[in-house]
Structures are given as structure tokens and as C-alpha cells.
Amino acid sequence: MSDARWELVEPVLAAWRAERSRHALDIGRPPEHDLREILNAILYVDRTGVLWRYLPHDFPPWEAVYGYFAKWQKDCVFAQLNGLLRELTRQKEGRRASPSACVIDAQSVKTSTSVPAASQGTDAGKKIMGSKRSIVTDTLGLLLAVLVTAASVQGSAAGARRLGQVAADHPTVRKVWVDGGYRKHFVEHAATLGVDLEIVQRTPGTRGFTPIAKRWAVERTYGWLMVHRRLARDYESLPTRSEAIIQLAMTDLMARRLTDENTISGATPQSTTNYRIRDETSEENDL
Structure with missing residues (x-):
């Protein structure tokens, strides 16, 4: 720090x-x-x-x-830090402190041997035995809510719980984007919360990596999280501890943004100018 x-x-x-x-x-x-x-x-x-x-x-x-x-x-200290820095980051980007739209997605990851078998499951679609991370981000990719469950839990069920939390914590949210894996009852649940839900799918016939409108923000967030090696797998024995690790990773990322600090990688020292050029190039590639 x-x-x-x-x-x-x-x-x-x-x-x-x-x-x-x-x-x-x-x-x-x-x-x-x-x-x-x-x-x-x-x-x-x-x-x-x-x-x-x-x-x-x-x-x-x-x-x-x-x-x-x-x-x-x-004591929810990590959640408090994440919320505080998210508001500061949004204001620095010229946005309102509280978002009006969000994106929901889920990621299945393998677990280590330290994770109890009772909290694990199998994602039949991705054929992964482990846990599932369901996150909600704003349109900048900043974390609004996170829920870690067994991989066997359907994304719609986990997403409904997270959307309810976001609607309670951020009454200004009126729009949410999800992928085609979310079921009809999730759309109805969003309607009861006063949130307009839109399913965004890949264009038929598209091959290779193609950023999907609106949903690319949450996909990029998973990329940011994977920079933290502790999140390459789920090593935590409790789901709540896994959620804390994710909140901590986002807190670290937002603190660097607010202070205009870059993450230095590689063994060869470089000048500050080189770091700035590399960071701007990576952001253009992300967009």
C-alpha cells in the first residue's frame, strides 16, 4: 500500500x-x-x-x-471499502455516485482440497466441479454485489438474490443486462423489483472472441479479478471468505485508479512514461 x-x-x-x-x-x-x-x-x-x-x-x-x-x-469491512471506493471512482469518471444500470454474470471455478465437499457442486454446462461466483457490476465494471455458491446452483437463482440486494442498496438502478442463460422467472423477479431486464446474446454465426454489447463490462471485471492469483481457484473454506477476497481485489484495483498508480509487472525496470503508454494501450484494447 x-x-x-x-x-x-x-x-x-x-x-x-x-x-x-x-x-x-x-x-x-x-x-x-x-x-x-x-x-x-x-x-x-x-x-x-x-x-x-x-x-x-x-x-x-x-x-x-x-x-x-x-x-x-x-464485520463487512471489505464490503464497506468496496462501496466507498466505487463511489469515488465513479465520481472521478464523471458519473453519479450511485449507478442506474448494472450487469449480472456468473463464473464457475475449480476449488482446492481445502474447500468442504458440502459447498462444492458440478456445473453441468461447463463441466467444472467447484464453486460459482455470481457478480453484479455497474457499466464501468465496478463491483456492486457478489455471491459465491456451489457450481451446481443455477445462475438465475444466484442472480435473483444478488439483484434483490442491489435493488435494496441502490434504488437508482432501473436497468440490468444478462446473458441467455437466465430463465424466465428471473425476468419476472426483476419486474417485481421495478428493474427492466434485457437479455443480450451473441449474434448467431459469430466465431472467435467478440465483445458483446453491455455484457463486455462484467466479462472484463472477471479478467481483472484473475490478475489476483488467489482467485485462480477457490481456496477459501467458507463462501463468505471467497466473497471477501473478491471485494478486496476490487478495492485494490479502484485504489490504484484513484491514485493513478499502475501495477508494475516484469523483472526489467521501465520508466514511468513507458508504464503510462502501456496502460493507455491496454485500455484501448479492452474497449
Whole structure:
């Protein structure tokens, strides 16, 4: 976490610690670990995919890091950070803080051996044994809601739950785009929420990769998430922890956007100008 990015998230984490301290039994005891170092360690796991136990010794003990991660997930800190930075990012892009339209899609991924069999399933269409990530994004590809279930759960069922949450949290949403896999009852459910649902399908006869109108935004979001190696598979034993990892990845991405920082990759150092050119080129390719 650079100083600029830390300034964006520090107020939320500091308020969380202050609230926890008010209800703690050992009032007056100074915190043992720095919040910034804890967040750095959690981001390291998210980005590199390393096991919690294999955290470098430069970070606090892995037990403390995972303990904070579990507490922040339970107290919805990651969801709060995601919501705050999403509004700031939308305003920076010249949009209103609250979206008026969204896109829903699902992704099935394999799970590791640490995931309980009870929370796994088989996606018959994609022939994947694992879990399913159902996300809702705005038209910029920023995360509005996420739900992790067994891969056997139909996208319509998971999407209905997420759309209900989005409608409650963002009353301004009046339009949603989905693919052809969503059933008729999902369309009816959207109508009851006062949301106009449109099914966007690939043009018949199209071959190869072709961005689909409106839906390309959520597909690009999955591409952003896959940069974080922890999300290459589902390694979390609880679905709620998997959702927290996704929220954390999006928080990291939006913090970089707000501070105009690029993710440096590759072993050969390059100038700042080269990074800027490469980033603009990648955005043009995405569009």
C-alpha cells in the first residue's frame, strides 16, 4: 500500500479498530499490530496466491493476519471499502455516485482440497466441479454485489438474490443486462423489483472472441479479478471468505485508479512514461 492508497482506506480501518476497542475487555491496551502492515499482508496473499502459513516473515505472524482478515470479513469491512471506493471512482469518471444500470454474470471455478465437499457442486454446462461466483457490476465494471455458491446452483437463482440486494442498496438502478442463460422467472423477479431486464446474446454465426454489447463490462471485471492469483481457484473454506477476497481485489484495483498508480509487472525496470503508454494501450484494447 502506497501512502496515497493508504490514505483512502485508513479512515475505515481506523474507525473499525476504534469501535472494537470500545467494546474490548482490555481497554487501554495498545494494539499489537499496525493496520497498514496487516492490510499489506492480506493484499500479498490476494495478489500472489500464497498460503497464509507461507507469508514472508517481514509481515506480522500469519495467525494474526488471518485473524484480522476473518474479523474484517465478518464485520463487512471489505464490503464497506468496496462501496466507498466505487463511489469515488465513479465520481472521478464523471458519473453519479450511485449507478442506474448494472450487469449480472456468473463464473464457475475449480476449488482446492481445502474447500468442504458440502459447498462444492458440478456445473453441468461447463463441466467444472467447484464453486460459482455470481457478480453484479455497474457499466464501468465496478463491483456492486457478489455471491459465491456451489457450481451446481443455477445462475438465475444466484442472480435473483444478488439483484434483490442491489435493488435494496441502490434504488437508482432501473436497468440490468444478462446473458441467455437466465430463465424466465428471473425476468419476472426483476419486474417485481421495478428493474427492466434485457437479455443480450451473441449474434448467431459469430466465431472467435467478440465483445458483446453491455455484457463486455462484467466479462472484463472477471479478467481483472484473475490478475489476483488467489482467485485462480477457490481456496477459501467458507463462501463468505471467497466473497471477501473478491471485494478486496476490487478495492485494490479502484485504489490504484484513484491514485493513478499502475501495477508494475516484469523483472526489467521501465520508466514511468513507458508504464503510462502501456496502460493507455491496454485500455484501448479492452474497449
